[in-house]
Amino acid sequence: MNEARPIQAIDAAVGIAVEDTKGDAVLSARERVGLYFAVGLGAGAVIALQIDIMRVFAVGSWAHFGSLVVSLAMLGFGLTSAVMTVAKDWFSRYWRSAATVALGLFGPLAVGANLYVQQLGFNAIFIVSDPAQKWKLLQMFLAELAPFLAGAVFLGCVFLKSNRTFGRVYFADLAGAGLCGLIFLAAMYVFVPANLIAAPLALWLAACLAWALGPGGRVALIPYVLAGALAFGGHFALAPAFGLKTLAVNDYKGVSYARKFPDAKRVYESASPFGYLEAYSSSYLHFAPGLSDNAGFNLPAMPVNAYLGLYIDSDGPIGIMRDLTDKETAYFRFLPMVYPYIIKSAPKTFITQFGGGISTEVALHSGARDVTIAEGNRAVLEAFRSDVIRNFTGDILSKVRVIDYEGRHFLAHTDERFDVIDLSLADSVGLSNPGGFAIVEKFSYTKEAMETYMRALAPGGVLSVTLWNKEEPPKSVLKLYATMAAAAREVDPAHLADSFFVSSMYLSTATVLYKNGGFTPDEIEKLRAHTHDMSFDEIYSPGFVYDSSQTDATLDGYVEQIFAGAAGGPPAPGSSAGADASAPAD
Known part of the structure; x- marks a missing residue:
């Protein structure tokens, strides 16, 4: 039996069925331990990637795109479940190969999707006025969907072949996702949002190691090492070398204006679960909320360079007044x-x-x-x-x-x-x-x-x-x-x-x-x-x-200002539009 294991691993890597296609996978105790760790870490990597993309959206665009990320993950698992239901026999035969390949692709796809999305130049502000933004949104959606499909295929294959031990595998999935979520929380203190993808990548590589030492076989170690080098190298080395943005901040977010000031200087930066904070100094920063126009006539001199601009997740500025x-x-x-x-x-x-x-x-x-x-x-x-x-x-x-x-x-x-x-x-x-x-x-x-x-x-x-x-x-x-x-x-x-x-x-x-x-x-x-x-x-x-006496005229003016010329807008005051033409006159 022990002599057959290397052959089984090689056969699995090339897609040859080695398990009972109708029941649980035949795994040794060591392989099962590796499987549980791989599932927990893999599920944790998927959760960590979701939070990472949410943070990237919050800093680069706006926080409400977080709901898009949740829908991406759910769609990825939903599509995978539908495909695996239709092609259940194939996945049952080649589950080990499919899981090995899908897990290996997760990291490179996550990095590639992020780099692609950051170069798109999607701007939500112009989504109505610029038709091209809708296509960019679609490209963004499809690109970010790819790593979740890979993660879903890996987990789906494992669950498919774990009928009798489903409870243990599912426990590993939930426990891993929860614990890795805490690990990601700690990582938010270490990495700025532009490099926060390092956390899901590290969890993914750990899952690859557990899988290779378990059901995947050691033959998968070298491909996984190469995939890890591609993922980490793509983000931390290739992107800077080719001038690719790893986090593009929308031009209409507050920090984008501050960065364009000729004398702008970032004097403070911190990253944590409470947000990504940046403080900038510049002679162009003025923050006098509600200042009376009379100040210019009554004060001999206005305070000079009196403010720093504080930005939280690129939003701001919040004015910090000097002493x-x-x-x-x-x-x-x-x-x-x-x-x-x-x-x-x-x-x-x-x-x-x-x-x-x-x-x-x-x-x-x-x-x-x-x-x-x-x-x-x-x-x-x-x-x-x-x-x-x-x-x-x-x-x-x-x-x-x-x-x-x-x-x-x-x-x-x-x-x-x-x-x-x-x-x-x-x-x-x-x-x-x-x-x-x-x-x-x-x-x-x-x-x-x-x-x-x-x-x-x-x-x-x-x-x-x-x-x-x-x-x-x-x-x-x-x-x-x-x-x-x-x-x-x-x-x-x-x-x-x-x-x-x-x-x-x-x-x-x-x-x-x-x-x-x-x-x-x-x-x-x-x-x-x-x-x-x-x-x-x-x-x-x-x-x-x-x-x-002026209320009606004022409100009508606002209505006219907003809806004038708009199809489907409310009728002008006194208009008979929309009235039943067949109704008898009084």
Whole structure:
């Protein structure tokens, strides 16, 4: 029996049936151990490749392409199952050969697919206006499908020949996928997204070794070594040699703009499961969210080189403000985040999301006696503790109390009450992402979150929310107004009309102030005076009278602007289009 093993391995490599075609494969104890490890590591490599492609999409394009990756993997296994069902007899006879070849192809196909996709130049923004993008999307789909087909064939062949030991093989599959997922999580701290494919490749090579020392036979070792050299060499050596991109970042992602600045310099980089963080310095980086136009007339000099741009998965920038001199801090008065400090003296302040630290700087330089910040992304906090950013900001984290998880959760479970709670432009876009975060959730802006913030206010405390107001027609800001009003109706309906003050700057930012117990007339006068001095627009204040005479014309204008000339658009006001022509007149 032992003498026949080498012959069986050679026969299997060339496709000769050596097992019972109707039952389990005839394997020794050593081969079964090798099979279990190969299945676990192979399944882990497939899972790791899925996460790797998701990360590549998140950094290079947009995170919601992750659903595409899941569909790729599921389609690969579905197609393989259908083919193997139709050709069951062939796969039963040549299962060992098919599994050996499929496993060997997985790594080179994964590298080749990634390199091909990164050179395509697919841009999701133009998918409607540019027909070529649809073909590029199809090419991307088919290319990324290839390695999943190979992985599915390998696992499918093993399951096909494991009827009586199916439970053990399936356990190896699930256990391997789970454990390798944890290994990949650790790898995200080691490799930047452009090289993260090294993790699934390493798991794949380990699966190849286990298979070659088990059912595949040692005759497969040399081909597997060559395949590994091709895969790793293709990504780490051939791609740089030929100038091929291993991760192409969309031109419309924030970091692409920063990289094109003549004096751009990356001063910080970190990779982790919390995201791929990059910080750039450049004299072209300006981040003054909602800055009053009057600042240019009233300040002798604007702060120079005052910001670093922080990018998370290529999105941003999130402005990191340097430690300003006393003379430069007059700049803060012209930012909308200063509003609550117009009426609150020496408040106890809570910043619900630290972000780049601008709201924190405003609080520290506006007389806040105590400042607590919360930041759910620990990679951001680590960035601010790095030498470069710590020195740039004057070690801002040492000046505040730090909560290293979501501010909403902290406020929901603390007995502390705060005079000012701030949620202002913590990220680069607030609620203004395409689709209003229908895909990427922002739980900081929900009705329940607003209720939590309002209930955490001390008597007379102020909740301040500032976000971008650059949409035309406006959507996110109107959603914020409705959400905060609904939350206030639950928390304190008796003072609803007196609890809000809203200002905005056209196509810039909008700020909503909510005061626990309602604003006093003196506070309203102070807020109005500041709004006037900054040339902001007062949108709402207690006693505001709504004039509905222009509402219909304004909304009709938006409808005309969006749907004019579009087939299937709504009929113009007063149009009889769509009416039943046969209906009798009144």
